[in-house]
Amino acid sequence: MPKISDKGQNMPASPIRKLVPFAEQAKKNGIQIYHLNIGQPDIETPKVMLDAIHSYPAKVVEYSHSAGNESYRRKLTGYYQKYDIALDYTDIMITTGGSEAIEIAMMSALNEGDEVIIPEPFYANYNGFSTQASVKVVPIRSTIDTGFALPPISEFEKLITPRTKAILICNPNNPTGYLYTAAELESLRTLVQKYDLWLFSDEVYREFCYDGKKYFSVMHLKGIEQNVVMLDSVSKRYSACGARIGALVSRNKELIAAAMKFAQARLSPPSFGQVAAEAAIDTPDSYFENVKAEYVARRNYVVEALNAMEGVFCPKPSGAFYCIARLPIDNADRFCQWLLEKFSFEGKTVMLAPATGFYSVPTLGTDEVRIAYVLNLDDLKQAMRCLQEALKVYPGKTEIVSQEMKAAH
Amino acid sequence: MPKISDKGQNMPASPIRKLVPFAEQAKKNGIQIYHLNIGQPDIETPKVMLDAIHSYPAKVVEYSHSAGNESYRRKLTGYYQKYDIALDYTDIMITTGGSEAIEIAMMSALNEGDEVIIPEPFYANYNGFSTQASVKVVPIRSTIDTGFALPPISEFEKLITPRTKAILICNPNNPTGYLYTAAELESLRTLVQKYDLWLFSDEVYREFCYDGKKYFSVMHLKGIEQNVVMLDSVSKRYSACGARIGALVSRNKELIAAAMKFAQARLSPPSFGQVAAEAAIDTPDSYFENVKAEYVARRNYVVEALNAMEGVFCPKPSGAFYCIARLPIDNADRFCQWLLEKFSFEGKTVMLAPATGFYSVPTLGTDEVRIAYVLNLDDLKQAMRCLQEALKVYPGKTEIVSQEMKAAH
Numbered sequence: 001m002p003k004i005s006d007k008g009q010n011m012p013a014s015p016i017r018k019l020v021p022f023a024e025q026a027k028k029n030g031i032q033i034y035h036l037n038i039g040q041p042d043i044e045t046p047k048v049m050l051d052a053i054h055s056y057p058a059k060v061v062e063y064s065h066s067a068g069n070e071s072y073r074r075k076l077t078g079y080y081q082k083y084d085i086a087l088d089y090t091d092i093m094i095t096t097g098g099s100e101a102i103e104i105a106m107m108s109a110l111n112e113g114d115e116v117i118i119p120e121p122f123y124a125n126y127n128g129f130s131t132q133a134s135v136k137v138v139p140i141r142s143t144i145d146t147g148f149a150l151p152p153i154s155e156f157e158k159l160i161t162p163r164t165k166a167i168l169i170c171n172p173n174n175p176t177g178y179l180y181t182a183a184e185l186e187s188l189r190t191l192v193q194k195y196d197l198w199l200f201s202d203e204v205y206r207e208f209c210y211d212g213k214k215y216f217s218v219m220h221l222k223g224i225e226q227n228v229v230m231l232d233s234v235s236k237r238y239s240a241c242g243a244r245i246g247a248l249v250s251r252n253k254e255l256i257a258a259a260m261k262f263a264q265a266r267l268s269p270p271s272f273g274q275v276a277a278e279a280a281i282d283t284p285d286s287y288f289e290n291v292k293a294e295y296v297a298r299r300n301y302v303v304e305a306l307n308a309m310e311g312v313f314c315p316k317p318s319g320a321f322y323c324i325a326r327l328p329i330d331n332a333d334r335f336c337q338w339l340l341e342k343f344s345f346e347g348k349t350v351m352l353a354p355a356t357g358f359y360s361v362p363t364l365g366t367d368e369v370r371i372a373y374v375l376n377l378d379d380l381k382q383a384m385r386c387l388q389e390a391l392k393v394y395p396g397k398t399e400i401v402s403q404e405m406k407a408a409h
Numbered sequence: 410m411p412k413i414s415d416k417g418q419n420m421p422a423s424p425i426r427k428l429v430p431f432a433e434q435a436k437k438n439g440i441q442i443y444h445l446n447i448g449q450p451d452i453e454t455p456k457v458m459l460d461a462i463h464s465y466p467a468k469v470v471e472y473s474h475s476a477g478n479e480s481y482r483r484k485l486t487g488y489y490q491k492y493d494i495a496l497d498y499t500d501i502m503i504t505t506g507g508s509e510a511i512e513i514a515m516m517s518a519l520n521e522g523d524e525v526i527i528p529e530p531f532y533a534n535y536n537g538f539s540t541q542a543s544v545k546v547v548p549i550r551s552t553i554d555t556g557f558a559l560p561p562i563s564e565f566e567k568l569i570t571p572r573t574k575a576i577l578i579c580n581p582n583n584p585t586g587y588l589y590t591a592a593e594l595e596s597l598r599t600l601v602q603k604y605d606l607w608l609f610s611d612e613v614y615r616e617f618c619y620d621g622k623k624y625f626s627v628m629h630l631k632g633i634e635q636n637v638v639m640l641d642s643v644s645k646r647y648s649a650c651g652a653r654i655g656a657l658v659s660r661n662k663e664l665i666a667a668a669m670k671f672a673q674a675r676l677s678p679p680s681f682g683q684v685a686a687e688a689a690i691d692t693p694d695s696y697f698e699n700v701k702a703e704y705v706a707r708r709n710y711v712v713e714a715l716n717a718m719e720g721v722f723c724p725k726p727s728g729a730f731y732c733i734a735r736l737p738i739d740n741a742d743r744f745c746q747w748l749l750e751k752f753s754f755e756g757k758t759v760m761l762a763p764a765t766g767f768y769s770v771p772t773l774g775t776d777e778v779r780i781a782y783v784l785n786l787d788d789l790k791q792a793m794r795c796l797q798e799a800l801k802v803y804p805g806k807t808e809i810v811s812q813e814m815k816a817a818h
Contacts, residue, residue, distance in 0.1 A: 001635040001661070002574065002607045008517040008667030017475070017673055045470045053465050053681060061454045061649040061685075063447075066426070096505050096653065099675040107541065108417040112521075128674030132516065134543075165411065198411045226410040240470040242680025244505065244653075252410070258417030264426055265537030266508040271651025272462060272681035276470075 007134075012127045015357025022340035023351055031344045034375060034383035037336075037351040039174065041321065041374045043239040043294070046287050052279030053272060064271050066263040068094020068247075072278040076247065079281050083206065085219045091251050093259055094269045098204050098233030098246035099125065105229050105248055106133040108258040109198045114165040116200075117156060121148070121324065121358030121365060123174050123202070138164070139360035144326055144368065147315035148176035150184040153191050166198035167191070172205040172215070175358045175370040176324050177299075177317020179209055182216045189221045197227060204233040204246075205320040207288055210296050213318045225251045234273075236321075238280045239291075243273035295321050298373040298380055305384040306371075309391060311399070314371075324355055326368050330396035332356055336369065338394060345389040348382060367398070416543075421536050424766025431749035432760055440753045443784060443792035446745075446760040448583065450730065450783045452648040452703070455696050461688030462681060473680050475672040477503020477656075481687040485656065488690050492615065494628040500660050502668055503678045507613050507642030507655035508534065514638050514657055515542040517667040518607045523574040525609075528560060530733065530767030530774060532583050532611070547573070548769035553735055553777065556724035557585035559593040562600050575607035576600070581614040581624070584767045584779040585733050586708075586726025588618055591625045598630045606636060613642040613655075614729040616697055619705050622727045634660045643682075645730075647689045648700075652682035704730050707782040707789055714793040715780075718800060720808070723780075733764055733777050739805035741765055741778050747803060754798040757791060776807070 016038055023033055067073065073089040080087050095101040102125075110116065112134035118126055120139040130137045138159050142148040156167070167188065172179045192199045201218040209215045218228045233246035248259055263269075299316070303323060306314040311328030329335045332354035339349050355368030373380060391397065425447055432442055476482065482498040489496050504510040511534075519525065521543035527535055529548040539546045547568050551557040565576070576597065581588045601608045610627040618624045627637045642655035657668055672678075708725070712732060715723040720737030738744040741763035748758050764777030782789060800806065 001663075002518065002605050004663050004667045005516065005518055005520050005523075007520070008664075008670070011667065011670040011674070013670055014475075014673040040471055042469065044468045049470075050465065050468075054463055056459065056462050059453045059459075060451065061458075061651040062449055063650045066423075096679070097676060103675070107414065109411065109414055111414050111416070112543070114414075125674045125676075128670070132671065132674070134521070196411050238470075241472045242470040242677065244677070244679040254410075254413050255417075258413045258420065261417070261420040261422055261537070262541065264423040265420070265534045265541070266512070267506060267534075268651065268653070270505070270653040270679040270682055272685070273679055276681070 007131060011131050012124070015124050016353050019336055019340060019351065022337055026340045026349060030347065032348045033340070034348065034350045034379055034386065036371045036373065036375065036383055037353045039236065039322065039372050039374065040241060041236065041239045042376065043291055045240050046238050046280055046283040048282050049238055049240060049276045049280040052276050056272060056275055061271055064268040064274055066268050067260060068092070068269050069274050069278065072274050075278055075281050083215065083217060085217055087249065087251075091249055091256065093248045093256060093263060094274060095246040095248055095263070096266075096269050097235060097244040098202065098231055099129070101231040101233070101246045101248040102126070102129050102200070102202065103132060104259045104262045105200055105231060106130065106135055107262055108255055109229070110135045110165050113163060115161060115163045116166040116168050117159055117164060118168045119151060120360055121175050121355055123170055124357045126168065136163070137360060141364070142176070142178070144313065144315060144324060147317070148173065148178040148324070150180055150187070153187045156191055160195055164195065164197065166200055168200040168202070170202040172208060172319025174205065174320055175322050175353070175355070177320045177322045179213055179317070179319035180216065182214075185216050185218060185221060189224055192224050192227050199224060199228050200231060201228070202231045204231070204236050207237050208292065208295060208321055209319045210292065210299065211318055219249070227252070229255060234277045234280060238283060240276065240280070243276055244270055245273040245277040295373065298377060299323065301377060301380055302371060302373045302384065309388050311391070321374055322370055322372050324368050324370050327391065328398050329367055329391075329394060330398055331366050332369050334396060335394060338396075339390055343390050343393070345386045348386055350383045350386045350390070416540060420540050421533070424533050425762050428745055428749060428760065431746055435749045435758060439756065441757045442749070443757065443759045443788055443795065445780045445782065445784065445792055446762045448645065448731065448781050448783065449650060450645065450648045451785065452700055454649050455647050455689055455692040457691050458647055458649060458685045458689040461685050465681060465684060470680055473677040473683055475677050476669060477501070477678055478683050478687065481683050484687055484690050492624065492626060494626055496658065496660075500658055500665065502657045502665060502672060503683060504655040504657055504672070505675075505678050506644065506653040507611065507640050508538070510640040510642070510655045510657040511535070511538050511609070511611065512541060513668050513671045514609055514640060515539065515544055516671055517664055518638070519544045519574050522572060524570060524572045525575040525577050526565060526568055526573060527577045529769055530557070530584050530764055532579055533766045535577065545572070546769060550773070551585070551587070553722065553724060553733060556726070557582065557587040557733070559589055559597070562596045565600055569604055573604065573606065575609055577609040577611070579611040581617060581728025583614065583729055584731050584762070584764070586729045586731045588622055588726070588728035589625065594625050594627060594630060598633055601633050601636050608633060608637050609640060610637070611640045613640070613645050616646050617701065617704060617730055618728045619701065619708065620727055628658070636661070638664060643686045643689060647692060649685065649689070652685055653679055654682040654686040704782065707786060708732065710786060710789055711780060711782045711793065718797050720800070730783060731779055731781050733779050735777050737800065737807045738776055738803060739807055740775050743805060744803060745778065748799055752799050752802070754795045757795055759792045759795045759799070
């Protein structure tokens with residue numbers, strides 16, 4: 001039998017999906033599971049988007065342009081203009097989800113063995129994309145005690161080597177929900193300029209900024225226009241994860257030209273999804289206002305409920321629809337598996353993502369979980385009730401976090 | 410300004426698409442172009458497929474399973490059963506087009522620097538996928554004089570080195586239209602078994618076999634079940650290139666497990682396309698009978714018209730919807746560009762793909778072009794008329810191919 005490649009062996013399995021068999025077994029045992037483990041929102045996809053699919057006009061489902069339909073790219077410039085990001089449509093290349101945008105950006109900009117600095121905890125699949133591109137992830141730690149703020153630039157600078165070629169951020173952040181401030185982005189700008197690095201920014205949660213806080217994009221930063229690549233997706237924006245439509249955005253023409261060669265090899269992004277995504281740009285503001293109000297109510301409830309539990313600490317994030325909580329537990333992987341395998345309360349349990357999967361080494365985040373508040377308030381209440389009861393009886397419970405630490409936030 | 414990666418620089422530009430600017434200019438000059446340069450069929454997508462899109466049921470466009478919807482994969486086993494390919498649904502992983510199936514197969518099975526033997530001329534994007542995976546393409550030449558039959562196995566064997574890890578074929582073949590016989594596949598089987606190689610087979614043109622000739626799949630080969638990976642797509646089968654739905658099929662569980670990790674990193678294949686592709690399996694046989702009859706008529710017309718032109722030779726292929734013709738010209742790239750830039754006949758011209766793009770070095774295929782007979786018969790007649798007139802006046806015309814060579818085929 002021929003051998004699997006090294007990359008095939010080294011490719012990390014999805015840390016979020018590895019609990020799935022336990023969830024399937026729990027369901028077979030008749031237990032209801034509240035899924036707070038993945039970023040699959042329950043919010044309805046905008047009607048304009050589904051209408052466009054229902055009236056898909058073509059008789060032949062043809063390839064599109066490798067960079068995506070020109071009409072869609074032109075219309076997207078108007079969408080970005082609302083966020084004060086002025087673009088030419090040729091600065092935008094449509095991709096198959098944000099995932100492909102990240103893959104192509106890495107392959108276009110980074111050589112094998114090059115290093116990319118990423119604040120951790122980070123979206124687990126950045127590990128996978130880096131393995132694919134044979135790029136080395138250099139993590140820089142942000143901590144729950146600061147609410148996962150950007151680490152000081154001096155800490156970034158310590159990590160820079162001759163192989164450092166890029167910094168990758170996610171803003172608003174998955175898994176932490178942290179929204180970077182203008183000052184934090186400005187500090188990154190200085191560093192990027194000093195070392196002439198690529199600055200990749202995954203901004204797929206742009207629509208989800210709360211408490212009147214403003215979203216700043218790397219595309220707003222002056223003087224590093226040739227260094228910046230924004231990675232985007234309609235998945236979260238329109239609750240259309242399955243459409244698989246993303247975008248790679250850069251004012252660097254050479255980067256776009258290189259990216260186009262990878263895009264041409266795979267021919268074109270999905271045609272149905274592009275038609276839906278183009279229509280989605282006409283989604284009324286009221287849709288986002290409602291969605292945002294819903295997420296704020298959910299976040300407020302979840303964060304309060306968590307902090308009210310004995311020994312639990314959860315900073316209040318300003319963006320995305322995730323939060324990370326520190327729990328009084330010995331091991332997050334064990335706890336999350338135990339929730340599915342051994343625990344139920346009134347026939348129900350809750351599925352969480354162990355935060356270990358979002359750190360570069362399995363020894364970090366062992367007492368943290370990521371919670372995606374993607375269920376309605378009633379379900380969230382049930383889920384938090386389950387978690388509270390679970391923490392009372394979990395055999396691996398540890399000492400509680402001091403109330404002073406909570407008060408400090 | 411930060412640098413583009415080596416891969417981004419080395420990635421080949423699409424040889425088919427590089428003539429596009431000349432075509433655009435010709436159109437601006439009011440010239441009508443018959444596009445025989447790309448495999449975008451004009452055939453209508455089956456009604457069942459479009460109906461499924463028009464009645465897309467979900468309110469939330471969710472991620473699917475990373476391997477594709479289970480219902481779709483289960484139904485696909487029935488489709489393959491019609492071709493005497495018995496599969497479990499877990500042998501099938503749904504991909505974003507056949508392109509992604511090839512990419513993931515290469516990354517899962519081959520290390521950087523490993524060699525893959527591919528009969529040339531071959532589908533140009535195999536070069537791109539190999540560059541992405543840092544794999545070395547080792548071409549083995551098939552020639553127009555044999556109608557592009559599989560080269561003798563002894564020739565394959567001469568190319569085998571310690572780094573040889575795979576053979577990749579396309580059957581029926583793009584760009585040649587050649588349909589491999591059972592005997593040819595059996596000879597490959599022996600070699601694959603002897604050296605324990607991977608055997609990748611791109612079989613996206615399965616539905617297009619003519620003259621009562623039978624399609625044999627690598628999945629039919631006994632004794633190398635663990636070596637075989639079939640790459641598939643609905644693009645050509647249902648004239649649905651834009652759906653971006655393909656499949657990676659293998660009975661090797663380790664290969665599927667490795668492929669799944671790459672699939673999980675990119676989350677899921679397109680949801681709209683999957684719903685359409687699942688419905689497409691119910692396409693009535695009459696659809697394919699009509700399509701096949703249409704392609705046979707087109708092929709017969711084109712091949713006859715070509716061979717009737719002075720100095721032109723075109724073997725008659727038994728599959729796909731391409732043929733390669735040898736023309737009495739100095740340089741195929743120059744000729745194809747000249748057709749767009751300098752030539753028109755009654756306000757019309759024809760766009761062809763220079764065969765050079767399908768060979769590993771630019772010095773091969775210099776007097777060959779690939780013709781995709783994806784237009785209706787009336788248009789094909791006009792296109793062939795244009796070509797005939799063009800060959801009369803092309804400044805780089807060379808001596809004619811002997812009639813004996815034609816007679817020999």
